[in-house]
Amino acid sequence: MKQQTPTTITNGRLVTAQGVTKGGIRFAGGVIEAAGDVAPRDGDEVVDAKSRLIAPGLVDFGVFAIDKPAFHFGGITRAALMPDQSPPLDLPSRVSYIAKSGKPDLWVHPLAAATRELAGRELAEIGLMKEAGARGVATGRRWIADSGVMLRLMQYAAMLDLVVVSHAEDGGLAGDAVATAGEMATRLGLPSAPAQAEALAVARDIALAELSGARLHLRQVTTAAALDLVRAAKQRGMAVTAGVTPAHFMLSDLATAEFRTFARLSPPLRSEADRQAVIEAIADGTIDVIASGHDPRGPEDKRLPFADAEPGMAGAETLLAMTLNLVRDGAIDVARAIELLAANPARLLGVEAGVLREGYEADIALIDPDKPWIVDTAKMAASARNTPFDGQPTQGRATALWKGGVRITG
Amino acid sequence: MQDLLHEIEKFCLRHDMSETRFGELAMNDKPFVSQLKSGRDLRSSTATKLREFMAEYDAREPAKGANPNRYPAGRLAFPHRDLLGIAQLERHEILYLLDEAEPWIELNRQSSKHADLLSGLTIINAFFENSTRTLLSFEIAGKRLGADVVNMHAAQSSVKKGETLIDTAITLNAMRPDAIVIRHASSGATQLIADKVDCPVLNAGDGQHEHPTQGLLDSLALRHALRARGEKADDFTGLTITICGDILHSRVARSTLLCLQALGASVRLCAPPALMPVGVEAMGVEPFHDFDAALSGSDVVMMLRLQTERMEGQFIPSPREYHHLYGLTKERLTRAAPDALVMHPGPMNRGVEIDSDVADMLDRSIITRQVEMGVAIRMACLDILTRSARKVEGWA
Numbered sequence: 069m070k071q072q073t074p075t076t077i078t079n080g081r082l083v084t085a086q087g088v089t090k091g092g093i094r095f096a097g098g099v100i101e102a103a104g105d106v107a108p109r110d111g112d113e114v115v116d117a118k119s120r121l122i123a124p125g126l127v128d129f130g131v132f133a134i135d136k137p138a139f140h141f142g143g144i145t146r147a148a149l150m151p152d153q154s155p156p157l158d159l160p161s162r163v164s165y166i167a168k169s170g171k172p173d174l175w176v177h178p179l180a181a182a183t184r185e186l187a188g189r190e191l192a193e194i195g196l197m198k199e200a201g202a203r204g205v206a207t208g209r210r211w212i213a214d215s216g217v218m219l220r221l222m223q224y225a226a227m228l229d230l231v232v233v234s235h236a237e238d239g240g241l242a243g244d245a246v247a248t249a250g251e252m253a254t255r256l257g258l259p260s261a262p263a264q265a266e267a268l269a270v271a272r273d274i275a276l277a278e279l280s281g282a283r284l285h286l287r288q289v290t291t292a293a294a295l296d297l298v299r300a301a302k303q304r305g306m307a308v309t310a311g312v313t314p315a316h317f318m319l320s321d322l323a324t325a326e327f328r329t330f331a332r333l334s335p336p337l338r339s340e341a342d343r344q345a346v347i348e349a350i351a352d353g354t355i356d357v358i359a360s361g362h363d364p365r366g367p368e369d370k371r372l373p374f375a376d377a378e379p380g381m382a383g384a385e386t387l388l389a390m391t392l393n394l395v396r397d398g399a400i401d402v403a404r405a406i407e408l409l410a411a412n413p414a415r416l417l418g419v420e421a422g423v424l425r426e427g428y429e430a431d432i433a434l435i436d437p438d439k440p441w442i443v444d445t446a447k448m449a450a451s452a453r454n455t456p457f458d459g460q461p462t463q464g465r466a467t468a469l470w471k472g473g474v475r476i477t478g
Numbered sequence: 479m480q481d482l483l484h485e486i487e488k489f490c491l492r493h494d495m496s497e498t499r500f501g502e503l504a505m506n507d508k509p510f511v512s513q514l515k516s517g518r519d520l521r522s523s524t525a526t527k528l529r530e531f532m533a534e535y536d537a538r539e540p541a542k543g544a545n546p547n548r549y550p551a552g553r554l555a556f557p558h559r560d561l562l563g564i565a566q567l568e569r570h571e572i573l574y575l576l577d578e579a580e581p582w583i584e585l586n587r588q589s590s591k592h593a594d595l596l597s598g599l600t601i602i603n604a605f606f607e608n609s610t611r612t613l614l615s616f617e618i619a620g621k622r623l624g625a626d627v628v629n630m631h632a633a634q635s636s637v638k639k640g641e642t643l644i645d646t647a648i649t650l651n652a653m654r655p656d657a658i659v660i661r662h663a664s665s666g667a668t669q670l671i672a673d674k675v676d677c678p679v680l681n682a683g684d685g686q687h688e689h690p691t692q693g694l695l696d697s698l699a700l701r702h703a704l705r706a707r708g709e710k711a712d713d714f715t716g717l718t719i720t721i722c723g724d725i726l727h728s729r730v731a732r733s734t735l736l737c738l739q740a741l742g743a744s745v746r747l748c749a750p751p752a753l754m755p756v757g758v759e760a761m762g763v764e765p766f767h768d769f770d771a772a773l774s775g776s777d778v779v780m781m782l783r784l785q786t787e788r789m790e791g792q793f794i795p796s797p798r799e800y801h802h803l804y805g806l807t808k809e810r811l812t813r814a815a816p817d818a819l820v821m822h823p824g825p826m827n828r829g830v831e832i833d834s835d836v837a838d839m840l841d842r843s844i845i846t847r848q849v850e851m852g853v854a855i856r857m858a859c860l861d862i863l864t865r866s867a868r869k870v871e872g873w874a
Contacts, residue, residue, distance in 0.1 A: 257732060
């Protein structure tokens with residue numbers, strides 16, 4: 069559906085890279101026409117923002133399922149889909165199909181599987197998948213163990229100018245671990261791997277990116293040691309970016325007490341010191357992207373003994389509120405929060421979105437950053453209710469959402 | 479009048495009870511005794527009531543001095559529905575379980591071993607992982623108490639993981655057992671099942687997490703061995719105990735160390751680096767890689783079984799090398815305290831972690847005593863956890 073009537077949102081606070089300024093926005097024909105000191109014209113649909121934030125729709129980088137109700141609840145208008153689907157996104161036809169699947173009210177940007185069947189051995193048809201709509205290439209839930217394959221992948225992706233999205237966890241060290249080695253895992257008797265499994269993989273991937281000239285995005289960096297490596301690589305001017313999901317700055321491995329499988333994540337929750345390091349890295353710019361990692365899992369995957377349960381959490385609905393926690397705690401400001409949630413992921417994907425710029429797609433979220441609500445699994449929009457934040461009072465909600473200028477309702 | 483006050487004072491002394499506490503318990507009136515002393519009038523019916531209260535309390539509660547480890551009355555002595563791990567237990571609850579096991583040790587030494595305490599009750603032993611000794615021990619414990627014991631063997635291959643585990647639990651629950659004993663290969667599995675059923679659940683070993691009855695039986699066996707030597711052994715304060723072997727994968731190590739620690743022992747853990755879990759220092763134990771150093775000054779040495787599949791290069795190079803570094807030999811035992819006791823949860827790999835001439839030392843090895851105590855402690859656990867269902871006074 070195309071936008072029929074031009075819309076003007078007045079009396080809001082625009083979130084731009086420079087900061088938050090009073091103003092409004094006018095969009096017509098599905099694109100942003102003007103932002104700032106705008107006045108509605110005759111025939112416009114006028115929306116009074118009532119001093120709420122006018123922000124770009126969020127761009128969720130690295131989700132495992134297309135779950136429209138959850139995304140819309142969370143103010144998300146675009147999502148980069150991981151190739152770990154059934155079947156995996158390792159063929160152009162599958163990529164092309166999935167790229168169209170969310171339109172018009174949610175744009176899905178598929179990440180192509182780096183290797184056939186995500187097995188980490190032979191390269192998949194990345195060039196053809198790019199033409200079919202892939203916006204990046206991802207190793208999937210696991211790393212690619214063979215460094216030779218990883219190097220050739222990066223060289224190929226560099227040639228195609230596709231970002232390589234890697235899961236940084238040394239598979240040999242991680243093995244079948246479901247927890248980070250430490251007192252908590254020892255007390256619970258859970259198979260665990262040292263936090264250094266992440267630093268090892270990050271070090272290797274950075275070295276290979278430097279060698280190949282590829283753009284590397286480490287989808288989740290969750291430990292102090294690995295963040296130091298990313299920080300140093302950035303200082304050298306490398307095209308390396310890092311992401312994280314709210315679980316790793318909100319929770320430590322204490323959340324796994326009593327074997328709560330909603331806290332079974334990949335990578336596993338870390339120590340409190342690592343959690344603090346993640347917050348610091350978000351504040352100092354080492355981390356570029358906060359994503360939901362949305363992975364709805366029903367009871368058949370989660371009502372199991374901890375080590376037998378599948379990893380992942382349904383995070384789309386809580387993404388914004390959890391990130392705004394960092395604003396309330398003074399770690400970052402609102403403009404930086406939206407940069408982490410929209411501008412940076414859009415830039416990685418190479419799509420014209422994530423910022424309120426004239427001529428860009430009118431993906432707009434009205435955000436009330438202080439609106440209180442309680443995470444309640446009984447009322448979730450997601451297709452499954454696996455959130456470790458159940459029952460938590462929180463603040464910040466998208467109160468209205470437009471995709472391509474069209475208001476999303478319901 | 480003065481007689482009554484005197485009686486109350488003696489009662490309070492006997493039970494180490496304050497006068498306000500007495501007033502609260504007997505009359506629901508904290509300042510009662512002090513008011514009585516300052517001349518408060520007393521009706522004869524109240525005096526009778528007070529004397530009845532004291533007589534009833536005396537009958538129920540042993541006087542202090544007669545038993546140094548006094549427990550709260552009734553259900554408060556062990557206020558848990560399930561026994562999932564030692565980590566959830568208070569020190570006095572552990573002591574209570576041990577004390578409650580004592581009469582069963584005696585019974586088990588009679589030729590007629592029947593107590594019909596649990597007559598009519600159904601106990602299901604649901605073992606999702608292979609076991610011989612623990613299953614047998616639980617079965618004997620249940621049968622000696624007169625319960626109907628049913629064993630369910632569900633090897634991991636036949637019962638698929640997944641929702642099936644909870645479905646199995648719900649199915650078992652629908653058969654209305656009065657207790658379920660569970661062993662499962664995944665840490666936390668027993669807790670998951672306990673959340674879904676209406677009867678008490680006993681953890682007979684969950685993954686690498688806990689094996690609480692083993693921790694209790696080890697403590698009971700140790701207490702008996704120490705008492706046999708004439709030591710008081712009300713708890714293990716001042717005792718140094720070394721647990722050596724595959725600590726990483728051992729639920730026995732976790733339960734036993736928590737239990738011994740709660741009873742005052744200082745615990746040392748000894749293992750090669752690959753078999754030592756991270757963060758044990760935070761649990762208040764001292765980790766060692768050098769067995770000889772760990773043994774030095776140890777009053778008790780507990781050896782753990784090394785699983786065959788971990789002997790062949792993955793975690794340690796070979797059984798031969800393991801024995802060289804960590805095998806308990808007669809010569810090595812001399813590095814421990816002069817009369818140090820030797821324990822092993824079984825089954826032993828003779829010649830790997832323990833030599834036969836150590837395992838069979840009559841005066842030092844208490845390995846068979848551990849097995850004997852296992853039955854008694856499981857009887858005590860089954861008795862205590864079913865008291866609520868049996869409507870035992872104070873436990874309903």
